[in-house]
Structures are given as C-alpha cells and as structure tokens.
Amino acid sequence: MGSISGRHFLQIPGPTNVPDRILGAMSQPTIDHRGPEFARLARGLMEGLQQVFRTSGPVVIYPSSGTGAWEAALVNTLSPGDKVLMFETGHFATLWRNMAARLGLDIDFVSGDWRHGVDPEIVQAKLYEDRSRAIKALAVVHNETSTGVTTRVAEVRKRMDAAGHPALLMVDTISSLASIDYRHAEWGVDVTVGCSQKGLMLPPGLGLNAISAKALSASKSARLPKSYWDWEAMLKDSQAGFFPYTPATNLLYGLREAIAMLLEEGLENVFARHSRHAEATRRAVKAWGLEVVCLNPEEYSSSLTAVMMPEGCDADELRKVILERFDMSLGTGLGKLKGKIFRIGHLGDFNDLMLAGTLSGIEMGLGLAGVPFRKGGVAAALDYLVTEEPYGDRSAEMRGVQ
Ligand SMILES: Cc1ncc(COP(=O)(O)O)c(C=O)c1O
Numbered sequence: 001m002g003s004i005s006g007r008h009f010l011q012i013p014g015p016t017n018v019p020d021r022i023l024g025a026m027s028q029p030t031i032d033h034r035g036p037e038f039a040r041l042a043r044g045l046m047e048g049l050q051q052v053f054r055t056s057g058p059v060v061i062y063p064s065s066g067t068g069a070w071e072a073a074l075v076n077t078l079s080p081g082d083k084v085l086m087f088e089t090g091h092f093a094t095l096w097r098n099m100a101a102r103l104g105l106d107i108d109f110v111s112g113d114w115r116h117g118v119d120p121e122i123v124q125a126k127l128y129e130d131r132s133r134a135i136k137a138l139a140v141v142h143n144e145t146s147t148g149v150t151t152r153v154a155e156v157r158k159r160m161d162a163a164g165h166p167a168l169l170m171v172d173t174i175s176s177l178a179s180i181d182y183r184h185a186e187w188g189v190d191v192t193v194g195c196s197q198k199g200l201m202l203p204p205g206l207g208l209n210a211i212s213a214k215a216l217s218a219s220k221s222a223r224l225p226k227s228y229w230d231w232e233a234m235l236k237d238s239q240a241g242f243f244p245y246t247p248a249t250n251l252l253y254g255l256r257e258a259i260a261m262l263l264e265e266g267l268e269n270v271f272a273r274h275s276r277h278a279e280a281t282r283r284a285v286k287a288w289g290l291e292v293v294c295l296n297p298e299e300y301s302s303s304l305t306a307v308m309m310p311e312g313c314d315a316d317e318l319r320k321v322i323l324e325r326f327d328m329s330l331g332t333g334l335g336k337l338k339g340k341i342f343r344i345g346h347l348g349d350f351n352d353l354m355l356a357g358t359l360s361g362i363e364m365g366l367g368l369a370g371v372p373f374r375k376g377g378v379a380a381a382l383d384y385l386v387t388e389e390p391y392g393d394r395s396a397e398m399r400g401v402q
Helices: 020-026 036-053 066-077 091-102 120-129 153-163 213-219 231-238 249-265 267-288 315-326 352-368 377-387 392-401
Strands: 009-011 059-062 083-087 106-110 135-141 168-172 191-195 207-211 304-308 328-330 341-345
Touching (some): 009 341, 020 249, 036 059, 059 066, 059 231, 066 091, 066 168, 066 191, 066 207, 066 213, 083 120, 091 106, 091 135, 153 168, 207 213, 207 231, 267 304, 267 352, 267 377, 267 392, 315 328, 315 352, 341 352, 352 377
Parallel strands (some): 009 328, 083 106, 083 135, 168 191
Antiparallel strands (some): 059 207, 191 207, 304 341
16 A cells, blocks of 8 residues: 555546535435425426436436436337347447346347447448338447447437438437537437436436437337336426435435536536546557557547557556555456456546546556556646646636636
C-alpha cells in the first residue's frame, strides 16, 4: 500500500464519483412515499428526467440496477418468440442478448469484433431483407462500456426509416446518459434504458425506462410475463406522483440534486466536458505508444477509454499495481477482453485535475508494472487541456455565470 491518506480514485466507468451535493441531498430524512411532499418530489423528477432523456413522454423509475431496466424494456413490449435484432458490440450487448434469449425471444445476433459500434448499413440491409416484418425490435447499446465504443444511434434510426421497417428501437444508454449527446424523441427511440450510477453521478440503485407512444401502444398487446416491471401500474400511479411499491426515496433526493446540477451546467456543456476529457485521455494513450480498443474515430466514447495492453502484458496485473500503490481503481477487461485491456472512466463528476491525477497514476503504474511504454502521456494530455477551453465556444459565457 502506497499511502492510506487522501481520497480513493474511483476511475472505473461506473459507478462514478458521487459529488458532495448529491451525498448531502441523500442524507435527508426519509419521508412518507404516499404523502404530498413525496408526490411533489416525484412529479418534479419526471419533468427533470424528460429534459435529460430529451423527451416529452413518460419515464419510469425502478428501484433496480440497469439490468432490471433492460428486462423491463423487453417484457413490456414483446411476446414469446418475437424476433429481435441485436448486435455483438461487446460484453454488455452480449449480456442483453443472453437475457432476451432466456426470456423466450428469438434473437438474430449480428456478430461483431468488439472494436466497432453497430454498422448502420447492416441495420438497413437486415431490415430490408425482412419482407415479412418478422423483426419486432432492434436492441442497441449506445455506449459499450466494455470497449469504449459509441454507436451512432441517429444513423441507425435513419437506416430503419430508409428501410421503412416498423420494428421498435430500444437503446441502452446506461453509460452515455448525461455524458454523451442523446435524444430519445428526435431519434425516434421507443425505449431508452438508463440507470443511476454513471453520468447521473448517483450511487447504484435506480433503473430507468423512457417510453415512446409507439412502445406504450405495443405494451398493450405484449404477452411476455411481467409483474414487478409492469409499466401499466407504474404509469398509472406516477400520474399522481406515486409508485405501486416502495420507491428508493433517498436515491430520488439524490436524483433531484443530480438533475439540478446537470441543468445548471447545461447538457451541451456536460457533453463538451466529457468529450474534451476523452480526447485528452486518447492523447495520453497515444503518447504512451498504446492503442485504444475503438477503431473508428467517429465512434470514440466520451465517457470511457479502453486501452489495449502490449502483447504478453496482463492488464489486471497493471490494475493491481495501480490500486495497491496509488489507491486508484481502473476498469477491468470484461468477457473475452479480460486481462487484455484496462478501462479508464472519465464520466460523471469530473474535472481537469481529476483527469491529470488519473493519468499520472496510470503513467507511474505502467513503469512500475514493467509494461513497455513511452513516457509523456500525461504531458500530452495536459498540453491539450491548457490549449483547449473547457466548454469550447461557450467557455467565456460559462466563466461569466460562475
Ligand atoms: C452498457 C451497460 N449496460 C448494462 C449494464 C448493466 O447495468 P447494471 O450493472 O447496473 O445492472 C452496464 C453496467 O455497467 C452497462 O455498462
């Protein structure tokens, strides 16, 4: 152990660092979830979440992890044996596919190399071929947290429209919501899946579904069994500001604070901040002589960077050295990338000096772990951070409001 004082650096790609403002908000006394004060809280949250998801439709909040919100999206809209088109973009896309198969859905899983997002051309070709309209839904992971690759959802939507196919579009925004530009309504998404512990800066424990009118109408005839996840009871009670079962009241206090923080900064500024930190990180990786997992610059993730280890070096050994010596947690490689990559989370409540500390820990760790690399990654990132204004064209205006 290097030092036991100072704070731990939690630089996994979620759960992310929870800011003091949110911790403070969550420490308020729990209130009656069937009383008037709670109803005011819940109604305000609905309005706030609509701004975050960019929709005017309903958003359901579950006391669950993101996996629960995945299941809710599927069981509320589909029937046993329905065909679903899914894409092997990485570990999380594979887990969602496995869940859908276990629920009795018929999955067409388009294989992938875990270094690219969903190919919009394949979407169009697959849907065009589907003359009988057997495909009932597409399920896409917007930001593959296992690889640091972001799928171009607007482009996927365009190709669905070009094929004139009526399938529902479901998108997992678990590691992109409130970090990377996302537009539920404008992009014609039917169910957007989110959760609390990443861009929303909260602890784990809330799962989210934003629902389109088309998804709501599909839910009226969907026959997969459901009870806890049933939208109907959730939506009915939410009109009065309530839940059909006990909500995670204190996490909801935190959510109110998180939404206030995001709207104070402005979502565009939040996205610009994430994209700038991602670019600085990639410059560091390049200067170290290492490679990022994502192969298409149009698909670089703003919320995390996954880094390939040189042949013969174990990523988990490096992570162990960095944890023991510098008290920093980095993301492990998942599934078939175990040991081959490490992941740097740079999402949520994060700033330039936190990034500088993170990259410094990695650069020192690379040396201590005996990984062949070049020094100078931190310097490359810092050079970029000092020359590139935090919020691009909006920086002067942002300084004015502070
Ligand atoms: C893209 C993505 N989808 C789904 C999940 C599963 O969410 P949870 O672990 O909250 O159930 C994760 C978790 O990291 C994720 O990153």
